[in-house]
Amino acid sequence: MMRRKCVLALLAAGAICLYAQEPAATPANPAAAVAGSKEDPAAVARGGKAFATYCAGCHGATARGGPGAPDLVRSLLVLDDEKGILIAPVIRDGRPDKGMPKLNLTEPQIADIVAWLHVQTYAAGHRTTYEFKDVLSGDPAKGKAYFNGAGGCSSCHSPTGDLAGFAGKHDPISLQSQWLLPRSPRRRGGAKDSASTGLTATVTLPSGETVSGKIEHIDDFTVSLRDSHNQYHSFTRNGDTPKVEVRDPIQAHTDLLRKYTDADIHNVTAYLATLK
């Protein structure tokens, strides 16, 4: 009886804690974090439920601590744990001296909670597993107005042409990333790399002859192109000789970087998200 009362009391306390938290906190359970942590997905799912029932009342729904109960995601014991060797005894025996009761969970339940905790620490430490929240905060009507007006987008793009069905191809976060920078970002921060950027150039030789094509490579010393017949041309550069005029197909996007407000961006995203 004592034990049941204790658990019930913890559950009641948990309800209060959860109510007090805003916004509703969701524990990390994305597939990427489960896979990365190499835990059994079924065990993690069971462990999440068991944690919510028996542990969240004190440690919080996301295991990040509550009044009087420590943050388990930053816990050195949890971070150092392998296969429950450190965590399981604590769950099994409680820490009566610190106010943590013994819960009489079964060994499989304990193992499930251990698996779920490992996913929490993995998820916090691996940003490739992070899940985006709602990016559709903008006003589609204002986005449409910007698209056709100040943004100048409609001079190159059309909702019934190249952008028809655009929203169907991308979730909102990748849609926003894609229209802002419509090329594959090769690295964080997007170092300008000529190989995959779709840059074109016209090279004017001292003789007056010109060669135009897609840039395969450009630096201060050489420029190489493929012309419209897929013929390869390569030139040595020496300062301004030969003359090289580079055209970037997304220059209009680059030019907007200093002009956009964040609201403009969110509005355009909201508008493009309507182009199913």
Place this chain on the structure above:
Amino acid sequence: MKIFRLPLLLAFAACAFVPSGFGQGLDPSLLKKLPTTSWPTYNGDYSGRRFSPLTQIDSSNVHQLSLAWASRFTSSNAATGVVIKAMPLLVNGILYFSSPNNVWAVDVRSGRELWQYTYPHNTGSTIGNRGVGMYENWLFVEMPDSHLVSLDASTGKERWKVQIADPKLDYTSTAAPIVVGNHVLVGIGGDHLDNPGFLESRDPETGALQWKWFTTPRKGEPGIETWPDEYASAHGTGQTWIPGTYDPELNLYYLGTGNPNPVMAEKSRKGDNLYTCTIVALNPDTGKLVWYYQVSPHDVHDWDATETTVLVDGEVDGKPRKLLLQASRNGFFFVLDRTNGQHILTKPFIDTLNWTKGLNAKGQPIPDPAKFPSTDGVLVSPASNGGTNWPPPSFNPETGLFYVGTNKTFSMYYLTDTDPRPQGWGGVDRPAGNEGGALLAIDYKTGKTAWRHDWPSGSGVVAMLSTAGKLLFTSNGNNFIAFDPTNGKILWHAGLTAAPSNGPITYMVDGKQYVLIAAADTLYAFTLN
């Protein structure tokens, strides 16, 4: 009598350690001089200027610079092939350098390997290793599993290893140790989890801890008022992954610290978050903080202020001053008085910055809360990898110019962790555009760009070396390039097999000057043939 005996005894003890043949110990006086026949510490000397007084290779003959040797290095324990990001040391004719889990000793005259040390396989981060430190005949290097290893420079045999952090905590142990007196100064990196940042000092003979300075304050310590509570501060990170600089006269060790944690979710760490993103001056004998200047109060964009703190004896308003220069990842160039941390100048070095509400009375950028990461994203320049980053700049006292590699990037910064107790990064940034990279020559007296070279492609964040031969060495893509440091004219280049992956160094051997650079797994030595 005792007074005489002790030095004699020490001298005798020191002699006992000097082996015959190669690898004789490092003369510590070399660390305080401009580098000529050696490169005994990360930046060549303690000042961080990466300026060489050598003049044999100069702007009139650099067009004749050609390959002396190239040497490739392999390892059985390199996850994705060897990439040499380390700044090699050159001591008594031997080059010493590292990559994650590996250290090599190489004959500077030929590129021939003398020994290779390989560390056992482990799960630590292998993002890079910035190099070794040296004291007498001992080398010091960090391993991915957060151990500091000491090797005998003559043989590559391990002398001892000590743990500097819990390997389970996802620290990134890449920093090159810096030796000051009998202190091996050891930094650390990693902000995946909210681990404490620190710099510590180890005994070169035994590896014993001499002192440990946490980059964020604990209860009762000054600066704790810039955090909501001790818990937030103790998990506030602020790592130390780039070597600092040292002024022997002032006996101060200068260091830029990394970003606070959680990196992009700031709700649980309101306040300035000292001493993250801060330039600090420490007493290397005690680890005590002497002064500080925070270049990014309350950073939310991952802009570590770890970039090299360059020590320059210059002039301000016609008066000689002991200065400290930093081009910081947040896009601002700072000039401080290094005797006391007094602010002298702040200037943006890229013109795309959009994240501040201006500067405060101390010249610190005031972060604009409207540009804190949000769930729907905010557009910020620079991207999280910064206006500049770890590749070291150079200061040339003859031109008075500070040379630094820069990018004008934009990112959308997203908040992904809306929990009241966010953890780890708590957000991410996604590339949104790029106006390109440039080499900038900045006049430290005004902060203005004296000349610039915009690169046609590739990242602009690259390492610099300048010399009294009126040369500036740097790289772009796979090209290793020499500029005229006065006007930005390109004088020479060589295309390598990969993009240069460390900073160039230069030295004299047998009366000839060489310039050495690494590109991925290969070292290239150039000279006038």
